Structure formats: structure tokens, C-alpha cells
Amino acid sequence: MSLLKVERVHKSYNGLQVLKNVSLDVQAGERHVLIGPNGAGKTTLFHCMTGTLPIDEGVVTVNGRQISGLPPYTAVRVGMARTFQKNNLFDNLTVEENLHLAIAACKPYRFHFFKPFYKYTDLLEEAEQLLKQWDLWERRACVVNQLSYGEQRLLELLLALASKPRLLLLDEPTSGMSPAETAQTTRLMQSMPRSITLLVIEHDMDVVFSIADRITVLHHGEVFLSGAPEEIRGDERVKEIYFGGGAPLYAEA
Amino acid sequence: MVTSSLLMHILNGLAYGMLLFMIAAGLSIIFGLMNVVNLAHGAFYLAGVYIAYSLVARHMGFWPSLLVSVAVVAILGVLVEKWLLERVYGRELEQVLLTFGLSFIFADLVEWIWGSSPLTLPVPEALDVSLNVGGMMFPAYRIFVILVGCLLAVLLWYIESKTRIGAIIRAGVDDREMLSALGININVVFTCMFAVGAALAGLSGVLGGPIMGMYVGIDAEILVSSLVIVVVGGLGTWKGAFIGAIVIGVVDTLGRVWFPSFTMAMVFLIMIAVLLMKPNGLFGRGAAA
Amino acid sequence: MKKETVALHVAFVAATMLLPLILTSYGLKLTSEVLIIAMFVMSLGLIIGFAGLVSLGHAAFFGIGAYTVALISEHVDNTWLLLIAAVVTAGIVAFLSGLMFIRSSGAYFLMITLAFGQMLYAIAYKMEGVTGGADGKAVSESFNLGFGAIESRLAFYYVAAAAFLACYYLLRVFLSSPLGKGVRGIKENESRMTALGYNTHLYKLTVYSLSGMMAGFAGALYAYFNQYISPDLLHWMFSGQALIMVIVGGVGTLLGPAIGAGFFVILQNYISSYTERWPIIMGLLFVCLVLYGRGGVIHLASLVWSHLQSKRRTGREKSVLPKEGSGFESLKG
Structure with missing residues (x-):
């Protein structure tokens, strides 16, 4: 059963299209990790899901209840x-x-x-x-x-x-942490009960692969690929996006 | 008959709007550039008109008095900026309090020196005639004020969009830190802008003297109207100040004719309406409110 | 509550109640005025210090309270009804205006509240037929809570003192309640409060309305106390004075603003007997306050205070100076 559904979300910011037709489906109990280079629109997507930023187009539902268009404080009411x-x-x-x-x-x-x-x-x-x-x-x-x-x-x-x-959105939980702290935080995420669904933005690939059930790659505001960890790990294009010279110059929005 | 008297009220409103524009333009740029809500701006208006009054009373003539008075107010602006404001940049509330205190000091000093009974500045002789406007006689002086206001608007628009100084100011309103990154001496820019803003307010005072008269409390009236214009027009834009000033000037003047008790209320309602629709004002840039 | 705290509160209430024993008739009148203004300033301190809403038009609500009593007392003489009417009117106006203002913050909020206050001032000034215009209006109705008219200065002092204590303890309870804690959280970090699920606008609106009601209550008492009202009660100068009282007394404290009010009302009384140039003096105080910083102000205040104490009896026995670190930084947000 899908807990969070993001459907065809568009978002422009100062004339710049930050999110293009983003759709995302997070199953209840899943550990879903969102990766992508800086400026891919990951944090913006979080803002759009919680209502902190209004979205231009699209629908966000949590457990069947539409929350896009509602004020941001209501997100908690639906368990997010x-x-x-x-x-x-x-x-x-x-x-x-x-x-x-x-x-x-x-x-x-x-x-x-x-x-x-x-x-x-x-x-x-x-x-x-x-x-x-x-x-x-x-x-x-x-x-x-x-x-x-x-x-x-x-x-x-x-x-x-x-x-x-029921749904916890974590925006780079390990950012700025020492290796020991990162390991501890990773263990915490792993030990969380499955009654809590996790959607995590993460840059540290060790952390990503040690928690993820499913990974979505965001690139230039679009969903590039979504799949099981093995699929992502094996995909050459993702490596190209992530580690190749394709990193855009503008900073994370 | 009705239309021509309406035309006259509108012309009066435009003249008043131009006076407000001169104040609001300075207020808006000072707010946009330096992030200072200058509550002492009405005091510059007051200083302008009262100094000119004393000079005219000493037979100096209207135009020389105007120049001297505006220059004195500009210097006053420099002193306020250099001695006082400069010490509290970056501390929004302290700036407000400082300028608030200054506005009391100035207003009370004026009352002390010139007394509390209303005075008027005589209309300069050359303009003390009436012109035929659409079948109505209208004071030439007010037409003159409208022209000055429009000229000033064109001049400011030119400076803002075509000159290096304008580019610096635009850059500063959008991103203050960029100025120092560009190697520009912010302190000089700030002092100059503050002086220009003060001079404009002083100019407005002198030009407004023959129309509005002068009395204790006019500084607060003018200041509040200008603040409303800044909010309506959007901070940091001369265009916003110009359009806002015309709207508020005309509404205020018509209000005085039709609903004298609720003039301010009408002005205020316009502000609220604009704010509800466009929180950053009609021409506002960036996210402020 | 700890025993010492209880003892402190008992002492505080007792001191307020016993103060008339050592006051002259003039001192009683002055202290009553201090207490009424203190309630008003406390209401402003509530939104500034605890919700981060810096208003420069708070006199509007004080004035609304005072005008409500003055205007309705021509038709109704029941003091209770008039007080309730004043509080309700001020509360409704605060609620409706807050509904529009609270979306903006910082300098915008300041400018809008300033314009709002001046609008009411202009209306009161110009609607001569109703409000008496610039001349204001006399309030001839006596204060009567059902035990006979309260006319002596001593009796009115007790009314003011009881009202002040009631407001103070009401605010204390409010600030320690979940709602009050929420308001403080919003001042600390509004975006986090939203993320936690708080409807921050509603909290701000609630505290703004409460503050307006309290200001209206103070204004209503002031109308009875002064037996005369004028548009000056709505003027931005009065709002500004209240703001400075809050800051001198201590932002983010409850009693601080009340002490600031005491300091200023007494100072104004003192200075006004020598010169008519009070606005200049007040303006200079503003400027000095800003330039010589927080510690300096409190230092300055205590110096002036001790000077006053030695010159003449001011009637206030204990001078509780505000806590350190309660200055401008805490206003940001």
C-alpha cells in the first residue's frame, strides 16, 4: 500500500524550473532514499511535500488524503x-x-x-x-x-x-557529522520500527545503501530513475550524473 | 461643472501626490538599500519648510531660500547618517527607535523655535497666477509642482536605469553584500543616498509650504502617508513610489472633499487591499513581508 | 511552586496593597496612573517580548478602550458593562486588524501598525461631532462597581492595583500554559513551529487579540481615572513611548515593561513640572538608549532612579531592575 504519493509536481522559483513533472510513490514501511547532485531539487521537493512551498501543479497525497494546497502545519496532522x-x-x-x-x-x-x-x-x-x-x-x-x-x-x-x-522525511540526517556519528545515526535509522516509513535525502553512499529499500535519483528537477538499490548501483548513467562532470553550477535550491 | 470640479480635485491630488512622491522616493530607497525605516523622514520635510519660511521672511526670495533650505536639510541628513545611524546599521529595531527619537526632537525643536500656530509660505511671485484648465482657473504654482514631480520622476528613472550609480543602487537593494564584493564603498553610497533622500524630503517641504502650510503634526501626517506609499508601491523602487504617491495623493485629496473624517481610513484601506493581494507591494521585488 | 516563590508573590501583593500607607495624595494619583499605564505597556511587552511582534500602533487599543467608555458612558452608566464593552471592542478590533497584519513581519508589521494607529487618531481627531475632535471629551460618569461610587484617590488606587495584579497574574498563567509556550516557541523559531504542526498565525493572532484586550482594559480604566480623553491617547507618540518603556524595562520579561512604565511616567511628571519640552527629552532618551546599548541603559536608568529617589519620594519602594540580556537581540525574529 502506498503511503505517500507525489503526482506530476511542478515547481518554478524565480523563473527557474526546479521541479519538472516529479512523481514518487512511497510504500508504507519502506526506506526510500532520494539522491541526486546538488541543485537537483531534493530539498525543494521536501518543501513542496510539506506545503512549506506551494506547488504550481500536481498533487501530493498521504495515506489517500490530499495535502498539497493545505497550509504547512497540517502535514503533521496526516502523520508526516x-x-x-x-x-x-x-x-x-x-x-x-x-x-x-x-x-x-x-x-x-x-x-x-x-x-x-x-x-x-x-x-x-x-x-x-x-x-x-x-x-x-x-x-x-x-x-x-x-x-x-x-x-x-x-x-x-x-x-x-x-x-x-507514520512518514518521516529526513533531509540529510548525517550532514556535517563525524564518521562515528554518521555510523550511529545510520544504526538509529536502521533500528526504527517499520511502522515508521522513511523518506531520506542522503549524499553519503554508504549510508544510502545500508538503509535503502528503494532509491530515487533526482536530476535537474526530474525523476531520473527509481528502483531497488542494486539497480541503481549498477546503473552507469547514475554514476555519470553523480560522479561525472555533469554537476550543475547552481547551488541546492 | 461637476466634471471640472472633479478635475480640479484630481489636479490638487496630483500636486499633493508629487509632494508625497518626493518624500516616499527617498524613504523607499533608504529602506530598500539600507534597510532603515526612517521615521525621521517627516522631520526633514518639517526642517525644509520651516527653514525656507525663516529665509523668505528675511526677504531672501523664494528660489534662493529653496536652494539654501534643501542644502541645509541635505547636510542635516549627512550628519544624522554619519553621527548616529552609521553606528547601528544591521540592527533594524534600534534604527527605528533612533529615527523615532530624532523625529520627536526635530518636531519639538521646530515648535520651540517657530511656535505652534500654523504658518504658510507665500507662493513665489512669478507663479502667483491662475491658469485656465478645462474652463476652471487653477493655481499655476500647483501645476508647477506637478511638473517638478514628473521631471524628478523622469530624472530618477533615468539615474536608476541608465547610470552606474543607478546600477549600484539596484544591486544594493537586491543584495547588499554584493556591493562590498564589487569593491564599492558602501558607507559612501549610504551617506549619499541618505543625503539625497533628506534633500528630497526638504524639497518637498519647501514646495509644499505654499500649498499645505506648516504646522506641528504635519510631519507625522506626511510620514504616515509616505510609509503607506512605500508599502503600497513596494520597497526600493522609485516607480512604486511614484505610482503609489499618485494613488494616495488623489485618494487623500478626494477623501478630504467627500469624507473628511475618513480620509486616512480610505488611504489605509487601499494599503490593506494591496497588501492582501500583493504582500510585497505593487512593484516590490524579492520576498519581504 | 517553591516556598520562596510563594513568599515573594505574597510580599509583592502585600507591598502593592500597603503602598498607600506611605504615599501622599499626589503620590497615590501618580501611582494609580503608573499602574494603569503599566498594564498597557505590559500588554505591548507581551507581543514584543514573547511573540516578536513589534508594533508602533499599540496606543490604538488603549485609545479604543478609553473612547468606548467615554462615548458609551453618555448613554449607559453601569461600570461593569462599560469595562466589558471596552475590552470586547478593543479585542474585536485587535482580532480583525491582526487578521490582516499578522501575515507581515518585521519592518512591515511596524509600518502597518503605525499607519493603523494614525488612521484611528485621524478619525478621532476629525469626527468632532462624535469624539469631540482635538478637544477630546470629558468623562463625567463615576466609577461604580456596585459598592457605591469610587471617587477618592485611595479607593481608585485600590481599583488600579487590583486590576494591575489581576492582569499580571493572568499573563503569568497565560505564558506558562501550552498556548503561551507555543507563542514563545514561535518567537524563537517560527519555521520549526510550523513544521512541528503549529498553526503559528492562529497563535500570533490569539496573543495579539489578548494584548489588544488588555490595552483596551487599561484604556478604559484610564478614561475613568483621567476623566478626560483626547486623540493623543491614540497617537503614535504614545505608542512610541510605550515601546520605549518596554525596552527600558526589559524585553522578554513580564514585570520589566511595568517597571519601564513606572520609570517613564514618573520621569515625565517630574520633567513636565520644569519644562514643556518633554518630547525633546524623550527623543534624547531614545537616542541615548540606542547608542549606549543595553547594559548602559539599565545602568543609566538606575542612576537616574537613585537620583530621583534622593530628590523626592517617588512612592515606589523597590526598584527591580530588569535582567541582563533582555535587550534587542531577543527582539529579532
């Missing part, structure tokens, strides 16, 4: 959560406060204004459980600024997980 390529955290808040905000986002009481936050014990317990599970419990009182880069990257992931998503 995302992380960012560059850490996008509440830098002046503590780890715990970051997580509280993330968890409360999906609670029916998020609009309540007469009872202090700390009296919602379910929220505190959930946060504690997540922090312990992810080895950040000791650091819970630290302000984000004081965390190491790797810890911040982890928190980035944790905020997305807090909404208990």
Missing part, C-alpha cells in the same frame, strides 16, 4: 514529520523545552491557556521516555547552544519523532 538539512531548533531553549513543544504540538490541549505546562504530566512523561531512549536525558537541561553538533542533529531528529509520525 520532517527534519531540516541545517539544524532548525529552538536555540535559546533547553533540550527538554524543545521536546515539550514538539510533543505538545499534537496534543488536543495545545490551545489551552489556563493551566501551566508542567501540570500536563503525560507530556512530561513522554518527553522523559524519549530523552532516555535517545541518550539525551543527561543533557535535558542544556540550552541547545551548548550541545555538540552531533547532539543537535540528534535533537533535530527527535523533534520530528515526537509527533509519532
